[in-house]
Amino acid sequence: MKNSSFKEIEKIITGAKKILAVSHQAPDGDAIGSLAAFGFYLQKIKKPHYLLCVSGVPESLKFIPGAARIKSKHPKNPFDLIVGFDYGSKIQLGIESYLKKYPKIPILIFDHHLTADQAADFGIIDSSYTSAVELLYDYLKAINLKIDKKIAYALVVGILSDTGFFKYSNNSKSMETAADLTKRFNIKPVEIDNKLNGQLKIAAAKLLGEILSRVKHHHKGDFVYSWVERKDLKKHRLTTDDINENISILLKNLKDGRFSLFLTEKSEGKVRGSLRSRPDKNYNVAKLAMKLGGGGHKYAAGFRVKGTIDSALKLVAKYAKK
């Protein structure tokens, strides 16, 4: 796919009769923020649409304006355009059965993941953007859409979430965009931080303690890792959403290893891996994730494999060998 221009994208969007907009499952602030902001844009131009994220909007992201409009069930009827946000690879959208039923619907993409298997027909994939919302913002600016506070708020959540409040990003453009939007619409970053990061449950803090107590440095592969099993989550009555962000940050901040790995037992025989690195460690986890059938960004990526925590660990060690 060759990247489209904003003008071409506008033509495709305005030319569609009704649009199905989708973002990736296990969504973050960027996925929900971009989808919600896009929904408000479609409302403004009076375009019939359906907003979809198949795993639903997690509790911690329901404060984003427009999040309540996002559905988790596939629509029943065909649409004439799918617009996908922030998804990296087609499987992350979770709409295989819908696409099987309606294989001819073209896909337009707004993504900042490395080019992988997004399977889009047109749109923009540009990994120089630190978030998908910024790409959407540039589009909205290019078509002269009048942004309101709800759109601005959803965009700012996406920027702050994907840059970790500018801890993960070297890109001053995201700071400028966030500064501009927060100033113009009186949006308070601390309020967003409290909502995004200030919701940790005591049970989750205890489980994080257990997970941290088993952190190890894999010397051969030179990475640090830990894991969580289903029985741990069950014991504390938690879901992976309750711990994911926090554990990733803690592991990423370890001094040892070229990168960190966090393994989650998703269901019997299915394991998800989350990979993190940093500019000072200069290890590209997206490349490693791709070898494992996943994808992502240079310093934050993930994959899903069949097997056990142990077999997944061995697989990562094999591909990470220096």
Ligand SMILES: [Mn+2]
């Ligand atoms: Mn993103």
